[in-house]
Amino acid sequence: xxxxxxxxxxxxxxxxxxxxxxxxxxxxxxxxxxxxxxxxxxxxxxxxxxxxxxxxxxxxxxxxxxxxxxxxxxxxxxxxxxxxxxxxxxxxxxxxxxxxxxxxxxxxxxxxxxxxxxxxxxxxxxxxxxxxxxxxxxxxxxxxxxxxxxxxxxxxxxxxxxxxxxxxxxxxxxxxxxxxxxxxxxxxxxxxxxxxxxxxxxxxxxxxxxxxxxxxxxxxxxxxxxxxxxxxxxxxxxxxxxxxxxxxxxxxxxxxxxxxxxxxxxxxxxxxxxxxxxxxxxxxxxxxxxxxxxxxxxxxxxxxxxxxxxxxxxxxxxxxxxxxxxxxxxxxxxxxxxxxxxxxxxxxxxxxxxxxxxxxxxxxxxxxxxxxxxxxxxxxxxxx
Amino acid sequence: xxxxxxxxxxxxxxxxxxxxxxxxxxxxxxxxxxxxxxxxxxxxxxxxxxxxxxxxxxxxxxxxxxxxxxxxxxxxxxxxxxxxxxxxxxxxxxxxxxxxxxxxxxxxxxxxxxxxxxxxxxxxxxxxxxxxxxxxxxxxxxxxxxxxxxxxxxxxxxxxxxxxxxxxxxxxxxxxxxxxxxxxxxxxxxxxxxxxxxxxxxxxxxxxxxxxxxxxxxxxxxxxxxxxxxxxxxxxxxxxxxxxxxxxxxxxxxxxxxxxxxxxxxxxxxxxxxxxxxxxxxxxxxxxxxxxxxxxxxxxxxxxxxxxxxxxxxxxxxxxxxxxxxxxxxxxxxxxxxxxxxxxxxxxxxxxxxxxxxxxxxxxxxxxxxxxxxxxxxxxxxxxxxxxxxxxxxxxxxxxxxxxxxxxxxxxxxxxxxxxxxxxxxxxxxxxxxxxxxxxxxxxxxxxxxxxxxxxxxxxxxxxxxxxxxxxxxxxxxxxxxxxxxxxxxxxxxxxxxxxxxxxxxxxx
Numbered sequence: 001x002x003x004x005x006x007x008x009x010x011x012x013x014x015x016x017x018x019x020x021x022x023x024x025x026x027x028x029x030x031x032x033x034x035x036x037x038x039x040x041x042x043x044x045x046x047x048x049x050x051x052x053x054x055x056x057x058x059x060x061x062x063x064x065x066x067x068x069x070x071x072x073x074x075x076x077x078x079x080x081x082x083x084x085x086x087x088x089x090x091x092x093x094x095x096x097x098x099x100x101x102x103x104x105x106x107x108x109x110x111x112x113x114x115x116x117x118x119x120x121x122x123x124x125x126x127x128x129x130x131x132x133x134x135x136x137x138x139x140x141x142x143x144x145x146x147x148x149x150x151x152x153x154x155x156x157x158x159x160x161x162x163x164x165x166x167x168x169x170x171x172x173x174x175x176x177x178x179x180x181x182x183x184x185x186x187x188x189x190x191x192x193x194x195x196x197x198x199x200x201x202x203x204x205x206x207x208x209x210x211x212x213x214x215x216x217x218x219x220x221x222x223x224x225x226x227x228x229x230x231x232x233x234x235x236x237x238x239x240x241x242x243x244x245x246x247x248x249x250x251x252x253x254x255x256x257x258x259x260x261x262x263x264x265x266x267x268x269x270x271x272x273x274x275x276x277x278x279x280x281x282x283x284x285x286x287x288x289x290x291x292x293x294x295x296x297x298x299x300x301x302x303x304x305x306x307x308x309x310x311x312x313x314x315x316x317x318x319x320x321x322x323x324x325x326x327x328x329x330x331x332x333x334x335x336x337x338x339x340x341x342x343x344x345x346x347x348x349x350x351x352x353x354x355x356x357x358x359x360x361x362x363x364x365x366x367x368x369x370x371x372x373x374x375x376x377x378x379x380x381x382x383x384x
Numbered sequence: 385x386x387x388x389x390x391x392x393x394x395x396x397x398x399x400x401x402x403x404x405x406x407x408x409x410x411x412x413x414x415x416x417x418x419x420x421x422x423x424x425x426x427x428x429x430x431x432x433x434x435x436x437x438x439x440x441x442x443x444x445x446x447x448x449x450x451x452x453x454x455x456x457x458x459x460x461x462x463x464x465x466x467x468x469x470x471x472x473x474x475x476x477x478x479x480x481x482x483x484x485x486x487x488x489x490x491x492x493x494x495x496x497x498x499x500x501x502x503x504x505x506x507x508x509x510x511x512x513x514x515x516x517x518x519x520x521x522x523x524x525x526x527x528x529x530x531x532x533x534x535x536x537x538x539x540x541x542x543x544x545x546x547x548x549x550x551x552x553x554x555x556x557x558x559x560x561x562x563x564x565x566x567x568x569x570x571x572x573x574x575x576x577x578x579x580x581x582x583x584x585x586x587x588x589x590x591x592x593x594x595x596x597x598x599x600x601x602x603x604x605x606x607x608x609x610x611x612x613x614x615x616x617x618x619x620x621x622x623x624x625x626x627x628x629x630x631x632x633x634x635x636x637x638x639x640x641x642x643x644x645x646x647x648x649x650x651x652x653x654x655x656x657x658x659x660x661x662x663x664x665x666x667x668x669x670x671x672x673x674x675x676x677x678x679x680x681x682x683x684x685x686x687x688x689x690x691x692x693x694x695x696x697x698x699x700x701x702x703x704x705x706x707x708x709x710x711x712x713x714x715x716x717x718x719x720x721x722x723x724x725x726x727x728x729x730x731x732x733x734x735x736x737x738x739x740x741x742x743x744x745x746x747x748x749x750x751x752x753x754x755x756x757x758x759x760x761x762x763x764x765x766x767x768x769x770x771x772x773x774x775x776x777x778x779x780x781x782x783x784x785x786x787x788x789x790x791x792x793x794x795x796x797x798x799x800x801x802x803x804x805x806x807x808x809x810x811x812x813x814x815x816x817x818x819x820x821x822x823x824x825x826x827x828x829x830x831x832x833x834x835x836x837x838x839x840x841x842x843x844x845x846x847x848x849x850x851x852x853x854x855x856x857x858x859x860x861x862x863x864x865x866x867x868x869x870x871x872x873x874x875x876x877x878x879x880x881x882x883x884x885x886x887x888x889x890x891x892x893x
Contacts, residue, residue: 048824220448381534
């Protein structure tokens with residue numbers, strides 16, 4: 001039989017080799033296309049089957065894991081008795097259940113613990129952490145951190161951070177400057193959350209940028225993490241070569257109203273990058289830095305429009321009243337619509353007797369178009 | 385060489401032309417199939433990268449963040465009185481901290497505006513409107529007196545006979561740095577703004593590098609100018625008050641083919657282009673744009689029939705002309721569901737317009753084609769669209785004519801011809817099935833495997849039913865473009881989203 005088959009194949013090959021080249025190629029590609037289609041169908045069905053199996057497994061395991069957490073942590077009889085968390089012990093029999101030895105189950109357990117820890121603080125949160133450590137899940141996370149796959153490292157960082165497990169600087173600091181932006185952001189977030197003494201140490205060594213999305217993430221972490229030491233961010237404004245760090249620090253300076261940083265921010269007004277300068281002007285406005293007004297007004301005419309608009313906004317925020325005439329002139333004589341709008345808003349924002357008188361005077365003397373701008377800016381239904 | 389010269393000297397003119405045509409078509413077809421194959425590989429890389437990158441992303445942080453950039457949602461409406469209220473309510477419920485919804489009543493002749501005014505407690509406001517982009521005159525602007533609707537702005541303008549004109553008016557009023565363009569009757573995911581703004585905020589900026597012993601700042605800023613996401617058909621899906629409840633492939637055959645076509649075009653095509661930073665366009669149904677660049681590029685062209693691709697082309701050309709690096713991004717997840725035409729008449733009108741729009745676009749921006757000055761746009765995107773989008777229906781049609789000629793003159797080698805047809809057929813089925821597999825990798829939109837496989841099986845029918853229609857309407861569009869036939873915007877009978885299908889609205893394309 002095998003000989004017959006071999007002969008048949010040989011004959012087929014002989015016939016095939018007699019065909020023109022493009023027909024040979026077409027036949028090969030038909031075979032490839034049919035196989036690829038079948039594999040694709042198989043993959044679609046396999047993926048769906050796998051997902052269904054996983055869901056069933058999850059449905060089976062979840063009650064077991066939930067029971068473990070409820071019994072060992074939530075209903076732990078030692079809670080609320082002023083017993084130090086380190087001295088609370090779990091039922092070792094429950095923890096050594098064979099089912100918790102499987103890597104997939106341990107991962108589900110970690111994910112569940114993290115979900116719980118996000119919802120529980122205080123003693124319960126600490127006891128969840130202890131369960132994570134006692135079940136040696138911390139080693140699972142560190143093993144992930146040591147892999148080469150960046151996405152696995154990120155998962156480990158998230159787990160360790162959520163469980164408040166310290167990671168050594170030698171392991172974490174290099175990752176904060178990784179060329180992979182996602183890994184870099186995750187490790188920087190982890191560093192801020194885990195480093196109790198110098199959470200911003202990586203600012204000194206960071207050469208890679210903090211992307212705007214990462215800034216948002218980091219901003220939330222900084223402003224919501226308890227017991228974090230907030231430094232004077234002006235040190236990076238003055239000395240960092242990394243523009244994104246300086247921009248981020250400007251935002252933090254404004255948020256924490258660090259008035260002592262004003263001199264450092266003022267120095268940035270001389271920088272060549274106009275986007276950078278605009279950020280500095282915005283920061284000064286948010287700090288209500290009256291000291292900066294003269295400088296801002298004196299450099300105004302040489303600035304591009306984005307910096308001019310930030311200057312007008314800043315003058316409106318500071319609202320000292322010293323430059324109302326300047327704002328009035330900008331409103332009346334500028335050819336740029338956005339400049340006019342922002343000048344009008346800045347005058348309105350002063351909300352003083354002089355500014356109100358000035359607005360009345362403008363409304364009586366100026367043309368209809370300008371009057372419309374003022375009415376637009378005064379209308380409480382229109383926010384901007 | 386001698387063989388070729390001998391051959392050409394022996395044959396008649398028609399023989400030579402026939403042979404030349406056969407070889408040219410063979411080369412063309414082979415290169416097209418290779419291009420699809422390459423796109424399939426590129427898209428897989430792009431999808432995997434997106435999934436890995438965003439696996440641990442916490443999108444909720446943006447909801448509370450004071451650093452979130454503002455977004456203006458722009459949705460033109462023409463005679464949408466039947467569904468306008470639920471659609472606007474849906475747009476007002478995005479998960480995002482800083483956005484406004486701008487509805488442009490584009491001279492509706494029904495009660496669209498009256499319904500908006502009454503439902504959302506709108507009053508006319510003194511609005512300092514400045515026309516940065518050309519559009520038909522704006523008559524009035526409304527804001528709500530109810531603080532619950534403070535994000536809503538309604539523009540009442542004279543009908544401009546195009547979505548582009550209305551969108552331009554919306555951009556003129558938009559206050560934020562980014563705008564999202566959509567159709568008011570589309571169903572959008574609640575996280576659309578979060579998912580689409582992320583690529584803008586992930587753009588690399590400057591890096592500090594050591595150069596000759598000094599730490600120097602290296603600017604490597606590639607500005608993201610637009611971002612899009614996958615669209616699907618809303619036909620047969622369950623929708624409740626503008627919220628997607630259950631996704632299903634359309635039951636009717638025409639939208640079902642379109643669903644398959646959209647998945648292939650977005651998940652395989654756009655994501656493949658995304659991998660090499662050559663995304664040709666962002667769909668008119670859903671796209672987020674950098675407002676500054678869009679305005680500088682001149683906004684939408686109200687005379688263009690492919691206004692979405694035209695805008696991206698001009699934005700890209702503007703960036704190149706000003707020596708600025710840019711990118712257009714795509715996300716592989718479905719964020720928008722739109723109603724596909726269910727009748728051949730409406731479908732034909734839509735595809736004829738698309739065909740004509742493509743011809744118009746290529747003609748308008750012909751200076752970009754093969755121009756090294758425009759980088760990837762000039763050397764990849766435009767040549768691809770010229771050869772494989774614009775010329776494909778023409779070559780296909782000529783090929784069919786040639787085939788008929790060969791059959792009639794009994795010159796055809798049937799066994800070889802059948803092998804080649806089977807080859808093209810199996811390859812086409814393979815590419816579509818792979819696209820559907822990639823789609824499954826991103827998210828399992830369909831609840832049952834039957835729905836998934838059911839859609840996959842459409843790939844077997846496509847070459848016989850759907851594809852000839854596409855070719856025919858594209859050729860009709862080219863013909864209309866060549867003879868300069870006046871374009872009229874037709875009505876699309878809306879079926880409504882949720883069952884039972886009881887709502888009917890009229891919309892001008």
